[in-house]
Amino acid sequence: MPRSETEIGAGQHDFGAALLNPELPLPEGIVGPHGKNALKRFAVYRNNVTVSLIDALSGIFPAIQRLVGERFFRDLARLYIAKEPPRSPVIFEYGGGFAAFLERFEPLARYPYLPDVARLERAWLDAFHATDADPLHPGSLGAIPPEHLAGTTFIAHPAARIVKSGFAAVSIFSASREDRTLEGIRPDEPEDGLITRPSDAVQIRRLPAGAAEFFTALIAGASLGEAAGKTIARHPGFDLPSAISAMLEAGVFSGCSFGATSSEETA
């Protein structure tokens, strides 16, 4: 409930605007003690806000920071913060627009894979904080009568994320996070990434062609038969059995149900 500005002196709107824009003058009524000036004093707040948010972004996007270098990253982060400050005090959710910001950032146009690497990093942290759930037991599909398999639908695990990329985003993400060089990686090779957290640790995998569409359809609620049919139509070489064993091993789903009996597996 924004209240009408009846207070004398600057309100928090002006204070906040001056925090993010060092070109703006001191907000009205901000002073030092005993007639002292307050420019350097106010600069402490400006610095706290910017540095703490830059540090937060470097914690959320460590692979990007390593790829562009720390100094460049901090300048980049400063620009992003001014454009898109966090909306919520839950700072580990910050940076949802960072990939799109990188996409439009002209000086990085020569590194078109960076936005997708940023998407993987954001998805990695979402998976880290996602609600706990036991992944679907690998044996549970075997317990479904064969005639019901095609109609089986799945419940996505809260941590499961898919990032499709026209670049070698997964290989570049992994190399950067493991402090390796990009030697031997062909950046233009398309790679789809799967992020899951079957137990305590977040895992990231490269998906074979078609698997991203297949899992995306299942996550959206399509039955096994529908998802497989659609995927095979677009990717004739799609290896359905290995996609199914990969999804069970990675923990993409936390439950499934089939037919009218709707026996739900969540154990």
Added chain:
Amino acid sequence: MTQSAPKSPIVETSRFPTGPLPPRAGAGLKTEHVDAILADEHRIGFLEVHAENYMGGGGPAHRALAAIRREFPLSVHGVGLSIGSESGIDPAHLERLAGVVERYEPAMVSEHLAWSSHDAGYFNDLLPVPYNAQTLDRVVAHISQIQDRLKRPILLENPSTYVAFEQSTMSETDFIRDIARKSGCGLLLDVNNVFVSATNHGWKPMHYLRDFPLELVEEIHLAGHAEDVDDEGDLLLIDAHDRPVADTVWKLFEIVISQAGALPTLIEWDNDVPEWPVLRREALLADAILDRLGPASLLGSRHAAE
């Protein structure tokens, strides 16, 4: 192996041990210290977490905090409610805080006399408010809203500040006392913040402590500060939380304890976080002062009676 004995049914009233924060030293919990704390022979008095770090649904952070909570008293310290905000308390954020409090049943919940959110977004810093009747009404209304939702009183922490407002008409100590009286909240006295603000505004820390309602204090914070200079080249202290507690702040802490008695005392160390033994050493220094000066204190009887 023989058949195991039938399990007796476990009646769970609370998932965690209950009880107040002990009048001992505690530490701000850092993920990298969890294993060392659990394995340490020295049992730290309590741990404090920033509520916002546990507002996700699940994952390793919650698993670690639950393990800590099973063995230690916990204090939940919010940094994002923006109690001084002109645009009201964000109900969604209050719900998130309530979720953390319900999940961990902490012995204490505290927040800051500051604001951090406005229409432009969240600034990730504790920003100052002018001390006058208007701000007072607003802060009291917000604390009441929070306490109603959480169904428990909270503690309000005195800030460290760098600027003053022409609009201020009250002293910080009068302002804080009135808030506590009108809202029914308790107080968290950050002794480092007292020293930082006193230096930055030219107050005497001893005068501040004399005017502060020590009888309402239920927890103490201690932390390290950094030195800078103001526009005139005079000393300006920064509430950095990145180093050991300064000797001057230990001295003020001794004075507070000799007057107020032993209180739960948190060592805050949030930046350039050292290995656990360094943090533990600070906690042991605080424990020694609490043991030495707490029992003979002027107000000590109120704690002994608890």
